[in-house]
Amino acid sequence: MLGEGILKGMAETARNFVGSFVSAERLTTVQYPEVREDPVENARVFPFLIFDTADPEAGLRCVACQICEKECPPKCIFIEKSKDKKPDYVGKQQFYPTRFDIDVSVCMSCQICVEVCPFEAIKMDTQFELATTDRFSGLLFDRKELSKSNEYYHQIHPTEAAEVDARLAEEKAKADAKAKATADAAAAKAATPPPAAKPAATEEGAGD
């Protein structure tokens, strides 16, 4: 009959109306500033740079390859490459960024910088309260503000961080094995003519 559906709908909303006063689990609202929910693991807001050792300057994984700067769709990343080199996490000599700025107001949280980074150096943060009263320099994050430790990364994205660490360890093992292999080969080569050259070759291999 005409009007039946309307009555059913009205009954449903009346049930919601009364139910929301009776049972608390119906209300899903979180009273935000007072009550906070932990962000879900896959949450992503804004990129940050990872450093490994205790010193954020020395342990920064970023090698200033500038791929992220080129790939960034809104062009919010600005990198200045260093002139000199310093050893990275595998001990290889690499460039490092003397300046690494990201503009919060321009970033669109697309995560493309994270996807393209071959060094696992840039990751997405879950920190979302980035509002500031200074709309120019307050929204431009420099290298110091962007660097966060690997432990912090483990804290916010545990699964992803474990995967990254495993991958890095594998790479490091591979690099070590390769270094060892080249060292051994060099040693073997050196061993055939005069046996006296052997200790010098091992030293060379260790230094690689």
Next chain:
Amino acid sequence: MIDKMDQIFVLLQHWLVAFLPLSLQPVASVLLAVVAIVCVFPGLFALTTVFERKGLARIQNRIGPNRVGPFGLFQPVADGIKSLTKEDIVPSSANAPVHFLAPIVLVVAVFMGFAVLPMGRNMVLVDMDAGLLFYFAMGASTEVSVFMAGWSSRNKYSLLGAMRAVAQMISYEVVLLLSSVSVVMIAGSLSLTKIVAAQSGYTGYFPHWYIFTPWGLVGFIMYAIAATAETNRSPFDLPEGESELVAGYHTEYSGFKFALFFLGEYLAMFSISGLGTTLFLGGWSAPFSFFTFIPSWFWFFAKLMMSIFVFIWMRGTLPRLRQDQLMNFAWKFVLPLTLLNLMVTALWRFMGEGWARWGVCSAILIAAYILMGRVGMYKEHFGPRRYRYAE
């Protein structure tokens, strides 16, 4: 004591007026009543906005505004300050005088309607012999203001909204009037106080409200539908359909002018609920004879707020209609049923006392409702569309 409580506002007015010289007393008493109306209903509006937001939130299992003051009760104050401090923009190509006048015309016309509503025993500003007629004259002039707003803004959305509003209001104005005519036929008067007086008796515990008769019930339902459409409330809120028309005829209004439109809409809702209460729900009379000790003004406002609650409830439930559905519903279902209801009312009037008229009138109306629901609202169900040229 009971009488004194019932008449407390009337006595208060007399007491205050008595301080003035005799020559000023009539003017002062009218002014006092006007001030009371102009203060009470906007106050009620402020409360309704926050209760509406909270009610809608509860219907959607949310909490609603709860930050400003205890339980968010001061939300209207914050809203008011916000709308007062906002920039008042008049579009450069708008017709400035008409743009300025439209919200004022709306609020004034709506306030005029309250003049004839009896809000309690002896509590009516002007006891007109043709009060109902006056009310509808004032109600119809709100359409002018809506079209003024839409036309003068020189904006496509405003104009479309205004045209929708006028089409809708005129269609449903007919129903609104015709459904009240049946009350006039039975009460034999256009005076709203006489209509209330005609419903103030009791049989046993039960009141003689018109809603408790077959024609009254149908008339009330048709009145409620028409009133919802008249006040542009959901599900008939096409004129301001925010998903397609930004905000309809008040798209180009900001700041306090927008607040006036908002106020006008809610006041129209109050006054139309007040009229429905007066016509069908016995005005200020108590729902049971043993409740007559509670003051009459309390009952009037209780019924008014109940109607407002139903308005909010419907808004939280029903989706917006399409323009063709709106028109079909008005002209193919509501209007024929209202016309039939007029016949049934006449039948009820001339069949005399007794149970026979209950049976006959109810049977006619129920049969008509089912039939019209089936036939009038029948929609052809088309199958999947086939294109001959594609075969």
